[in-house]
Amino acid sequence: MPNEAWAWLLEKKVPSQWGAGRPIIDEVLSRLQHHQWDSHDVFGVHLALEEAIGNAIRHGNRLDANKQVHVVCKVSVQRIFIEITDEGPGFNPETVPDPTADERLDCPGGRGIMLMRNYMSRVEYNATGNTVVMEKERTKPK
Amino acid sequence: MVVHRRMQVSEVGDVSVVRFVDRKILDEANIQELGQELFQLAEDDNRKKLLLNFVSVEFLSSAALGKLITLDKKVKARGGRLKLSNIRPEIYEVFAITKLNKLFDIKDDEADALAAF
Secondary structure: OOOOOOOEEEEEEEEOOOOOOHHHHHHHHHHHHHOOOOHHHHHHHHHHHHHHHHHHHHHHOOOOOOOEEEEEEEEOOOEEEEEEEOOOOOOOHHHOOOOOOHHHOOOOOOOHHHHHHHHOOEEEEOOOOOEEEEEEEOOOOO | OOOOOOEEEEEEOOEEEEEEOOOEEOOHHHHHHHHHHHHHHHOOOOOOEEEEEOOOOOEEOHHHHHHHHHHHHHHHHOOOEEEEEOOOHHHHHHHHHOOOOOOOEEEOOHHHHHHOO
16 A cells, blocks of 8 residues: 555444444545545445445344444545454455356345445455455546 | 335336335345335235336445345246336446346336336
């Protein structure tokens, strides 16, 4: 990660309950809009955050309200860095099947990671699989 | 009389047209409630033609997509038809990325969708 002049940093832990991440997401999006990020970029970061925090709550911590989701977010004029950690046992993201395969198209789930990878510049899991790092560089104006 | 909290339903001929109350379909509790309301609509014997009009929807997560997929299965299982319309470009992009534009019958606007039933 290049030496970045981060304009804003956030580090919070939230319980594994639906909606617990909402204030964080709203705050992050507000910071991007403050720096006049393109609406498509903001949409993409929003979706990636919803999916990643949702995965941590549902799959990582199995909706155990006693388990926390740790969120770190850094925003600069040009870039956003997000790190989300759950207290679960982890998983291997390589084993998640391709949701766009014909035989999986009508499966209700399994699209979150794919959407994260599509909208963010970088998505990486740690070896355990309970921490995901996402980064995005803002789209340059045309 | 059924009361819907997450959607508004109107009838255009024999087509039930659904519009969503929430501009951003992302809260898990709301998605669960929306899913239940949509599934109830599909399981009403008189509603074989369903049109979901997304004109007011600015955001939806993959959990909402999951409910739409389940709805599509329920409608088809009962010999019905489901169409989607008025999906703004950023939302349509999510359907395209996930290839769900191949699963769903998506029309540009409500008039086109109604004509296609």
